[in-house]
Amino acid sequence: MNKIPMTVAGAQKLREELIRLKTVERPRIIEAISEARGHGDLKENAEYHAAKEQQSFLEGRISEVESKLANSQIIDVTKLPKNGRVVFGTTVDLINVTTDEQVTYRIVGDDEADLKQAMISVNSPIARAMIGKSEGDIVVVQTPNGEVEYEVSKVHYLA
Incomplete structure (x- = not known):
C-alpha cells in the first residue's frame, strides 16, 4: 500500500483521536448496549439497535x-x-500576479486539509503546481475560470 504523507501535527491529531475513540467512545457505547439489553426483547428494542449501529x-x-x-x-x-523550495509541509506565501492579492497556504496531507485554516491537500491543483518551485518562481494554476498565475514570495519551514 502507498504511504500516506502526513505532518507531525496531523499524525498527533490522529493518535489523540484514536485514544479518545478507544478509551471514551468505545466504553460509552458498550455501556449503552448493556443498558439497552436490560430493557428486554432485542428484536423491537430501538435503543439496542441504535447503540449497535454506533458501535x-x-x-x-x-x-x-x-x-x-x-x-x-x-x-x-x-x-x-x-x-526556499516548496515541499510537503511548508507554508507558502503567494501573490496573485494579476490582482496583487496575497494568500498563504500550508501543504498538508489529505486528512489534514482545511481551507478555513489555509491548509491545502498536497493533491490539490494549487499544491501540485507549487511543489518543487522556489521563492520568486511563477506558479500557474488551472482553475474553472482559467489559468491563474501566482508568484511564490516566501517559503516557511514551520512546525
Missing part, C-alpha cells in the same frame, strides 16, 4: 485511523533543508 461506525473509524497511522509517512518539515 459499528465506531469500530470502522478505529480501523480507518489505525490503518492511516500504520501507512503514514510522517514528514517533519523543520528537519528539511531550508533552501
